[in-house]
């Protein structure tokens with residue numbers, strides 16, 4: 001790949017230093033993705049400028065006009081602190097006619113929220129857990145068609161915000177309590193889904209029109225305390241000490257029949273097409289004991305630190321990390337030239 005000028009958009013609090021030296025593990029963890037992307041793009045020979053933005057569009061425009069980057073690497077997950085504005089940043093880059101990495105604005109919009117994508121996918125008969133949405137300030141009652149246990153989540157927040165062991169409820173009383181907790185503590189409507197007992201599978205997908213499905217990845221819970229349910233809570237996702245203690249481990253999913261593998265892979269592609277995702281995405285499933293892969297959520301622009309699921313699954317598929325980042329750049333450039 002030829003040498004590119006790459007403008008990396010990121011959160012101003014996560015502008016990475018030039019080296020890990022002198023930082024604690026916790027500090028490194030905070031900007032790990034940003035560090036890995038910026039340093040690896042440099043190793044790949046690109047000319048890289050990180051730009052922290054959060055409240056102003058002008059610095060983006062100025063940098064694009066003065067420095068003339070070939071592409072923007074979009075690591076922004078929010079604007080004005082609003083996760084839902086990420087689609088507007090992608091739209092802005094589109095209007096500036098600058099190629100950018102990752103998902104287009106429409107895909108970001110369709111995948112957002114934990115209800116819309118499930119409604120769209122039911123048209124294509126992709127199995128997903130039965131659910132109901134509970135808006136704020138309404139009487140909270142469990143619809144009888146929803147069977148306990150349920151998992152109660154924020155409708156709009158991600159990164160496991162508000163997800164803990166108490167999210168899974170097995171009585172009506174706990175259910176009402178947890179919905180109220182989401183309303184008051186997270187400040188968003190809630191969604192309750194039937195809890196799918198089973199394995200947690202992640203499927204990375206790379207591509208715009210032609211999609212490449214990465215090996216099926218599994219999040220394993222090896223030493224959970226008795227009575228603890230295997231769900232990806234905040235601690236499971238982001239606390240290295242807890243991960244170590246509880247044997248939280250991710251790796252290639254074993255013991256899945258070729259038929260089931262094919263079904264999951266086909267369904268991941270269909271999900272990307274239905275939700276109009278491009279660039280790179282990770283589709284999350286729960287595999288029930290009777291072998292049905294239930295769609296849980298689609299993550300456009302998933303986390304791509306070198307140690308995370310997406311990058312590991314790519315390596316397992318013969319795509320080393322530096323190569324992965326170059327492919328993500330190439331997909332951004334190809335989309336822009338296809339639109340010309």
Ligand SMILES: Nc1ncnc2c1ncn2[C@@H]1O[C@H](COP(=O)(O)OP(=O)(O)O)[C@@H](O)[C@H]1O
Pocket residue numbers: 114129151153157158159160161163193194195196197200230231232233284286296297
């Ligand atoms: N219906 C469900 N059945 C079983 N586990 C679930 C269900 N929904 C969510 N979970 C668990 O909770 C985790 C976080 O839920 P998810 O919908 O992916 O929210 P987030 O956007 O915060 O990641 C999942 O990775 C999974 O472990």
Ligand SMILES: [Mg+2]
Pocket residue numbers: 159160284297
């Ligand atoms: Mg998730």
